[in-house]
Amino acid sequence: MLKRKLAAAISLMAALPLVAQAQVSNNVVKIGVLTDMSGTYSDLAGPGTVTATKMAIDDFMANEKPNFKVEMVQADHQNKADIASNKAREWFERDGVDVASELVTTSVALAVMKVAKEKDKIALVNGSASTAITNKDCNDVTIHYTYDTAALANGTASALTKQGGKTWYFLTADYAFGHSLEADAAKVVIANGGKVLGSVRHPFPGSDFSSYLLKAQQSGAQVVGLANAGSDTMNSIKQAAEFGITPKQKLAGLLMFLTDVNSLGLKTTQGMYLTTGFYWDRNDETRAWSRRYFEKMRKMPSMVQAGQYSSVYNYLKAVKAVNSDDTQKVMAYMKKTPINDFFAKNGRIQANGRMVHDMYLAEVKKPDESKYPWDYYTIKATIPGDQAFIPLKDSTCPLVKK
Structure with a gap:
């Protein structure tokens, strides 16, 4: 009898990691970077935000050692809302993307936010500026991170x-x-x-x-x-x-x-x-991260590129903390957790999705x-x-x- 109970207990303990892993869909968190790769905003966002996202993923995996994988996909929205919303829908419905991020150009951000809400996925807005994002057009799946008008x-x-x-x-x-x-x-x-x-x-x-x-x-x-x-x-x-x-x-x-x-x-x-919202030469922390970015891009980062890294890294930390990629659980955690990194000190995400920082x-x-x-x-x-x-x-x- 004792042996059977012990065997059952061991079996249950062995299964726990599998249960924990199963809470992240397919054991993979997938981040989509939807940006302007060659147009008006490509220098301040574009390829640099793709690089910043890769840096955030690599640093997260090395520092936090999660029990899930992280993947990234990218696309050029060409500053067109219809292209952006169609790509976001494809990502969410077919490709298992959990987050659409960056989203430079306000019309793009507003269009993708609607799709994200419909599909119960997260939109991390870094490149767009309109205050409408956290006012009349706000929703509970969007975070407006870097700056606004x-x-x-x-x-x-x-x-x-x-x-x-x-x-x-x-x-x-x-x-x-x-x-x-x-x-x-x-x-x-x-x-x-x-x-x-x-x-x-x-x-x-x-x-x-x-x-x-x-x-x-x-x-x-x-x-x-x-x-x-x-x-x-x-x-x-x-x-x-x-x-x-x-x-x-x-x-x-x-x-x-x-x-x-x-x-x-x-x-x-x-x-x-x-x-x-960010200057590379402001202090030792900003210089250290920016020089790593410079090694990859041969230029210093804009505030959009630095904000992209910070938002992605803090999103991934939230997924690990709640042990789930469930949108509402992750959003709730992010809204209650202060942001302290090279980008922001004591930053906080308000009920309307506005990330408030100096x-x-x-x-x-x-x-x-x-x-x-x-x-x-x-x-x-x-x-x-x-x-x-x-x-x-x-x-x-x-x-x-x-």
Whole structure:
């Protein structure tokens, strides 16, 4: 009798690991990276976010030693919402993908979020900026991780208006992201005693900004706010210099990335203010990770690429902690667990999916101030997360209890 009980106990113990493994579907967690691989946003996101994701997976496997496998798939959404939603649906329905991540371009993110909700899968948004993601279009399977238009406005627009740039004119990408960035920046300008003289919207993506810049020039505004991003921003800045706008009017790159500054050069961008969620040279931790990234990409990371690594790694930690890839269990764990890594300290994911963390107001250095490669920013201020992002009490997300 005793032998039979002992044998049964041993058999039960032997089966426990199998039961634990079975809680992760097919014993594999699959992460999809859906990004712009060759278009407007490919430098700030694109191949770099694929590399960052691989780094996160490799580091997680080495450091956390989970009892499940992790795989990655990738696709180019070409900044088109229909392509993105179709690919996400294919991944979720056919390929066993648990997470669609990165999702640069707001229209892409909003489209994929809907599919993720329908299929009860997770969307990790890093490259898109519109506050609609965590407000009117929020859902309980999406995390908006790296930055948003409210945080950008609360940094750059606030600083420039307080410094005397009281009249503004906006050059805006004509889609959800640009509209959101213009609206948030205008709100901050007015709140700080400034005035918006007007705006003009350009097609996305664009190449010839001459007619739009002429309207900005004719407005006489002290500040021309660029409510666009990627190559649109770079082309706007180049053409503004060619038309002689910049000596008379100050350009505000409301969403600029380290990669933009690198492409344009310090001579063109010196003195510009920008707001970022990450800078590679901020401290020992950021430098250590960024140098590892540099070894693979031969360039320093943008905030989107650093945020992609952090979001994927913390997602995988949550899967391990709850011993399941069940969407609701993982989301619940992530929302109750602080984020502490090289990207964010005491970051937290709110009920609306907004990951709140410190942002940084930076000024681009003059060429003679830069002492080594990629030494581009002077950090002028740290903006606490509670001040950078929309307070939860002001969120219009239905998930937020008032």
